[in-house]
Amino acid sequence: TLQKHIRNFSIIAHIDHGKSTLADRLIQATGGLSDREMKQQVLDSMEIERERGITIKAQTVRLQYKAQDGETYILNLMDTPGHVDFAYEVSRCLAACEGSLLVVDASQGVEAQTLANVYQAIENDHEIVPVLNKIDLPAAEPERVREQIEDVIGIDASEAVMASAKSGIGIDETLEAIVTRLPAPEGDREAPLKAMLIDSWYDTYLGVVVLVRIIDGELKKGQTIKMMAAKSEHYVDRVGIFTPKGVAVDVLGPGEVGFFTASIKEVADTHVGDTITDVRKPCETALPGFKPSRSVVFCGLFPADADDYDHMRDAMAKLRLNDASFEYEPESSAALGFGFRCGFLGMLHLEIIQERLSREFDLDLITTSPSVIYKIHLTDGTMIELHNPADMPDVVRVDHVEEPWINATILVPDEHLGAVLKLCEEKRGIQTDLTYAGNRAMVKYRLPLNEVVYDFYDRLKSVSRGYASFDYDFDVYEESDLVKMSILVNAEPVDALSMLVHRSAAESRGRALCERLKDLIPRQLFKIPIQAAIGGKVIARETISALRKDVTAKCYGGDVTRKKKLLEKQKKGKARMRMYGKVEIPHDAFIAALKMR
Ligand code: GDP
Ligand code: MG
Numbered sequence: 146t147l148q149k150h151i152r153n154f155s156i157i158a159h160i161d162h163g164k165s166t167l168a169d170r171l172i173q174a175t176g177g178l179s180d181r182e183m184k185q186q187v188l189d190s191m192e193i194e195r196e197r198g199i200t201i202k203a204q205t206v207r208l209q210y211k212a213q214d215g216e217t218y219i220l221n222l223m224d225t226p227g228h229v230d231f232a233y234e235v236s237r238c239l240a241a242c243e244g245s246l247l248v249v250d251a252s253q254g255v256e257a258q259t260l261a262n263v264y265q266a267i268e269n270d271h272e273i274v275p276v277l278n279k280i281d282l283p284a285a286e287p288e289r290v291r292e293q294i295e296d297v298i299g300i301d302a303s304e305a306v307m308a309s310a311k312s313g314i315g316i317d318e319t320l321e322a323i324v325t326r327l328p329a330p331e332g333d334r335e336a337p338l339k340a341m342l343i344d345s346w347y348d349t350y351l352g353v354v355v356l357v358r359i360i361d362g363e364l365k366k367g368q369t370i371k372m373m374a375a376k377s378e379h380y381v382d383r384v385g386i387f388t389p390k391g392v393a394v395d396v397l398g399p400g401e402v403g404f405f406t407a408s409i410k411e412v413a414d415t416h417v418g419d420t421i422t423d424v425r426k427p428c429e430t431a432l433p434g435f436k437p438s439r440s441v442v443f444c445g446l447f448p449a450d451a452d453d454y455d456h457m458r459d460a461m462a463k464l465r466l467n468d469a470s471f472e473y474e475p476e477s478s479a480a481l482g483f484g485f486r487c488g489f490l491g492m493l494h495l496e497i498i499q500e501r502l503s504r505e506f507d508l509d510l511i512t513t514s515p516s517v518i519y520k521i522h523l524t525d526g527t528m529i530e531l532h533n534p535a536d537m538p539d540v541v542r543v544d545h546v547e548e549p550w551i552n553a554t555i556l557v558p559d560e561h562l563g564a565v566l567k568l569c570e571e572k573r574g575i576q577t578d579l580t581y582a583g584n585r586a587m588v589k590y591r592l593p594l595n596e597v598v599y600d601f602y603d604r605l606k607s608v609s610r611g612y613a614s615f616d617y618d619f620d621v622y623e624e625s626d627l628v629k630m631s632i633l634v635n636a637e638p639v640d641a642l643s644m645l646v647h648r649s650a651a652e653s654r655g656r657a658l659c660e661r662l663k664d665l666i667p668r669q670l671f672k673i674p675i676q677a678a679i680g681g682k683v684i685a686r687e688t689i690s691a692l693r694k695d696v697t698a699k700c701y702g703g704d705v706t707r708k709k710k711l712l713e714k715q716k717k718g719k720a721r722m723r724m725y726g727k728v729e730i731p732h733d734a735f736i737a738a739l740k741m742r
Pocket of ligand 2: 164165166
């Protein structure tokens with residue numbers, strides 16, 4: 146392929162604005178697939194991805210398009226993951242393209258997630274073609290949205306394509322815009338191989354498949370390549386492209402996007418953003434911007450039925466095969482038995498893994514309270530990174546605690562702004578900016594990540610009736626007055642329920658949690674105190690009263706033997722309960738308690 150006939154592009158869109166529909170139309174129009182194959186949307190192929198309308202893995206499709214100038218072009222469509230949790234993966238996809246289609250629902254307008262991705266595309270020097278989609282809808286206001294794109298994003302939208310992906314309007318115009326308005330890739334075929342690892346996954350037949358974008362040089366079967374960050378070498382046994390079906394090719398040159406296999410054992414051996422070069426003739430410098438993947442949110446996952454432990458371990462290993470950003474290690478808890486401590490890129494990633502474990506592996510799981518990484522500075526001058534509140538060192542050893550903060554951007558229609566501001570203040574947020582674009586407010590807040598991971602996203606959606614959109618990036622670690630709050634049931638700490646909270650919020654959270662547990666834990670033959678405590682100090686307390694203290698109350702008068710028997714029974718029962726030394730907390734009580742934080 147001639148380099149000047151290649152166009153690499155991604156589609157930037159907010160969820161539901163029509164990215165998948167448009168991609169399918171482009172594939173169909175260029176004859177990549179038959180109508181029957183088109184029946185199911187090609188992109189978003191995994192079941193959960195399709196249901197949730199999000200992409201988790203980067204995907205690529207090579208299209209052949211005969212343009213109006215009579216030339217045939219190769220268009221590589223890169224589908225990027227669609228959620229803040231996968232922001233780094235998105236950034237690498239964008240770095241692999243020269244341009245983007247910015248798809249905006251003409252009846253909705255620009256959303257926060259879109260903005261974040263557009264700014265990244267601009268940073269990657271992308272040429273951007275706005276596509277106003279859903280112009281078939283009566284509520285579509287393409288003129289207003291066109292102005293909004295210019296006002297909010299600051300790019301020229303005068304030549305935006307008017308489209309309805311659903312009814313097939315504007316598809317040819319979109320293809321022409323890609324060819325005429327996006328630049329061809331640069332790159333030197335004679336130079337040493339330099340390619341970027343965009344994504345990788347495990348294929349039952351092929352093993353680990355690596356998706357790459359060639360920057361310079363050539364990638365061929367039989368070559369020995371080196372991954373510069375991973376510092377590993379591999380013999381390439383297959384090179385190919387996706388049409389979207391995988392097809393073998395002899396060589397991939399500058400500007401091309403394709404895959405290779407090289408008997409790589411695990412996806413975990415490959416790192417998104419890594420630079421791939423030729424062992425014999427290596428390039429001098431690696432590509433900029435490589436970041437090792439790092440878990441942000443941690444929680445414990447335990448099988449509800451202890452007999453499922455082995456099955457669960459196998460299931461986790463299978464998921465990890467295909468998702469190197471999911472981390473886990475064995476953990477045991479007094480209350481929950483044997484399970485795993487897991488790390489995730491964010492809350493959505495956590496939910497997806499949880500959902501796959503229950504759906505694909507039929508596992509019934511208990512999740513402990515999600516936590517971020519805290520930096521605990523000890524009085525002896527050392528610092529530890531704390532992933533699990535249960536491991537918090539004794540207060541006397543702790544000098545101070547730092548927690549991570551984020552910069553959040555929220556877009557919300559004016560009428561819901563008040564509710565959103567209130568929510569952010571409640572979550573210890575600090576407002577840094579507030580601007581308007583039409584009747585939409587764009588508000589920026591600094592927020593502690595630990596306030597966001599619990600229920601911020603759900604709360605935001607509910608206080609704005611679903612209209613607010615949210616995006617964030619990491620800011621810095623800052624010292625904070627955080628304390629470990631333990632929950633004690635019958636005087637025993639329940640590890641899975643302990644958490645780090647800001648001192649100002651501890652009492653109200655503690656009280657709410659105790660009240661909730663009181664309703665959720667069934668009464669027993671003895672009184673059960675439920676307490677929230679910081680260090681040795683109880684800050685909230687509830688008591689579950691005993692179930693029928695006096696079992697003899699029913700036996701009026703006489704029958705002493707029967708009375709004695711009943712008292713005997715009761716004593717035994719008490720002894721047995723106490724012998725276990727703890728109260729059985731029903732699993733649904735756990736889950737409900739965890740949900741409320
Ligand atoms: P994505 O989340 O951006 O991938 O969006 P989808 O392509 O899955 O589309 C979301 C919804 O919008 C689906 O129900 C589509 O059928 C619908 N949709 C997509 N494009 C159009 C369009 O041009 N007009 C109308 N009326 N609906 C559309
Ligand atoms: Mg989609």
